[in-house]
Amino acid sequence: MKKVLLINPWIYDFTAYDLWSKPLGLLYIASMLKKFGYSVGFIDCLDKYATGVKPKVKQYGTGKFNRNVIEKPKILKHIPRNYARYGIAESNFIELLQKHSDSDAVLVTSIMTYWYPGVKRVVELVREHLADVPIILGGIYSTIIPEHAEKIIQPDYIITGPGEIKIIRLLSEIFDISLDESKLPQSLDDYPFPDFSLINHLDYLVILTSRGCPYNCSFCAQKMVSMPFCQRSVDNVLAEFEYHYEKFGLKDFAFYDDALFINKKTHIEPILKGLLERNIDVRLHSPNGLFARQIDETLANLMFESNFRTVRLSFETSNLARQKDICSKVNNFDLARAVRNLMDAGYEPQDISAYVIMGLPGQPISEVEQSMEFVHSLGINIRLTSFSPIHRTAEFQRAVNMGYISPHIDPLLTNKSIYPLVDNPDKFEIFRQLRNRAGELNKKIRSN
């Protein structure tokens, strides 16, 4: 039996936080590999429990990763902040690699494009300790800029887009194993559930009820990364909830969907009703922005009844022209109505927040301020996020056209923590002030 070692690499960044962060794609692939007769090894560089010391677990299972300050890459030397490797120690990683020295292939995933140094280091160490084992790179970074990944990471193979089926086909080729294509999934319900038993210690679970998103926001890369929008059946989703709830005894589930509320009558509403009917006593969270336009009285009531605890709404801006430019998925009226319905259902103001974006190319500071004031006027929290130009998106191209960045910019300089410095060092201070302002306004909400 061939053995495939799956690796979730380190994060190299100025800041990182475990906000329900699990390598779900790899866990899906692990299940697929097992289904097709492979044995699977797994190294999670972001394992918070690897040191043997119990980490501080915050609300709903979130918390800090282990952090080691490291030398900054040359291109980031001028940034007046510490740069760190988040996750396990390198020595620990090497020990784990040696335990998996019987692997026949290694698959490394990747997430943010500006985290590529963590991927690079993993691949270097695999080359050093598991010589001659083919290395396959997949994930978001390798999908968005495969030419960069090929040059900098130098894996033996690159997989772009959703990986479950592609990896099975590729391994069949590499190992010259005949593949019965009829056994490959035809729909999302055919995918085996992700294999969470590989995770060393779980504090929460994550679930994906759909793939893709019908929108195409100007700053978002999902169209490149995911498959065309499709949803699992309600029964299949509920079966996974039930299975993992019983197996792991955990209450906190975070949805990874990009478009959880699309087709709400046939999707999220029956899912939430099903959880209630089956007495699956969960706390639900959505780190991704929820679509405010879909939150009518019925959905708001169901969310409250089914213990949907973390409610973060997509908003981005109160500027009508910008809303249209981004993709028109939400307007001020939608947000106000959703907030009213949620509060009528029983939510407290501090339970709800809305994302506001700052730093879009050409976006005036006054627009960000007005957007924050609008969100605050609804009595909910502001989640201020910094724009990061993702290669091949419309906003990336706009930033290039406006002369803010070069089309060949090193992904490290697109990091949202430092991107404001790229074209104007003064912006860093302006953004700091905006963050402080958001903090002050949110404090008022908490104290009301």
Ligand code: SF4
């Ligand atoms: S709605 Fe969200 S996931 Fe969909 S395109 Fe917009 S930002 Fe991306």
